[in-house]
Amino acid sequence: MSKEITSRQQDYSQWYNDLIIKSGLADYSAVRGCMVIKPYGYALWENMRDELDRMFKETGHQNAYFPLFVPKSLFEKEEENAEGFAKECAVVTHYRLKVNPDKKGALMVDPESRLEEELIIRPTSEAIIWNTYKSWIQSYRDLPLLINQWANVVRWEMRTRLFLRTAEFLWQEGHTAHATAEEAVAETKQMLEVYADFAEHYMAMPVIKGVKSANERFAGAVDTYCIEALMQDGKALQAGTSHFLGQNFAKAFDVKFSDKQNKLDYVWATSWGVSTRLIGALVMAHSDDDGLILPPRLAPIQVVIVPIFKGEEQKRLIDEKVVPLMKELKAVGIKVKYDDSDHTRPGWKFAEYELKGVPVRIAVGARDIEKNLVEVARRDTKGKLNMSLDGLAINIEKLLHAIQENIYNKAFSFRETHITNADAWDDFVRLLDEKGGFVSAHWDGTGDTEDRIKEMTKATIRCIPLNNQQEDGNCILTGKPSTQRVLFARAY
């Protein structure tokens, strides 16, 4: 065993780190808080990105790219947004280095190169984008403006975790402008649906759609909608957000349009984003102590074929079967890899591809070929069965669908059994401590109560679910009247 993974039970955090590193998704880097996304991890991100990008375009959005740097004077224009991010901004103050006269071979910041105005490295791009939109929008005919950008952003975090929270991360941010509030709200909700659809159908990860409480709302937003997922350790994870920004940014950046009656008004805005954090979510939602379990629809490799042979002659016979099989599989759109390298033996390959979470493994040996069979192993259940070489591609395709469905169902039933009602404070605390997951409880609607609950239990309101059932009750902490339950959880 050359690649030991810490078990989830032993140390969940270490299990997560082991998985990321040993499966080859990412690596630590020489920069504190920043990671290297390795080819396998980046391939996974590309698959996620491509699907999302397609969905954005289907809903009428176009991609563009805005600068990494935001002049401080622009950044501070929308006050709430600026203050919300102030504590985690990297700031460029100089534009030049010079040879250090006191230390050979060393460079120093040239004190004479101080910028007249500091540049903020974007933690998000509302400021630079709304400053630009001002010149793009004059008339209702320019609306709606539906733009997305794929970019990196920097948030100077105290404590980082691979994929879940790094100082620099990759994401997409959609920024739209609309003529009416209704239209902007509809856009906000539409993108939330896109995210939920992606999470459930591609990541096989069930999510709860909801609205954030005021405390958890995006700085500068009127409403923040979110999708919340549940990880195997019972902690919640915000997987995506979609914000209705009202006219806050339009007012801060003076973006007005003339309507059909030639009346001037500020435009209505939205922004929405998901990041490489989704990879962390994917890992924690499905994987086990043997490695990753990737959903077939996103896996960089969906099927790996491992030949088992003694000598050149057998290898040649296997090749004769595998080459056409590869063609068949590719013809039905399956991403297949034939690992016929002779550097490692079959057993090593089995373990390695399990670690990497490849959904299906096909082993082909001389014995199988005599019987016109292959051994098919699925990663999610570890089950093995023999399948005929005839019509194999179709059966593998079916199997991939079944795996996609199975890991979704598994995650779904875990999630369903981890939403628990609490009506008494003691139960509330005990559920958080002992069971984890979402605790559904009444709340008096005040930020103060939410803060106190967070202080006492480390749990926050993850969201108020959309279409939430209305029922009379009493706040779990204060006993004040409440009309609905909200979801509490400890979160990443």
Added chain:
RNA sequence: CGGGGCGUAGCGUAGCCCGGUUAUCGCGCCUGCUUUGGGAGCAGGAGGUCGCAAGUUCGAAUCUUGCCGCCCCGACCA
């Protein structure tokens, strides 16, 4: 930024308390042969600023001081 832990070959480690030739072991790597249905075996081989810098000493991986880096837990946050 507080608490804890760690830094010795690509990875994981022994040695450190109690200073003393050539720094231990495993995995990985290279060569060759045998192997191949769950992380192969044998033989040979390469690979080291012991995190960095000062200090103590005849002599430092080991003792002292300072610094750096990373991981885990907390505060903060997506």
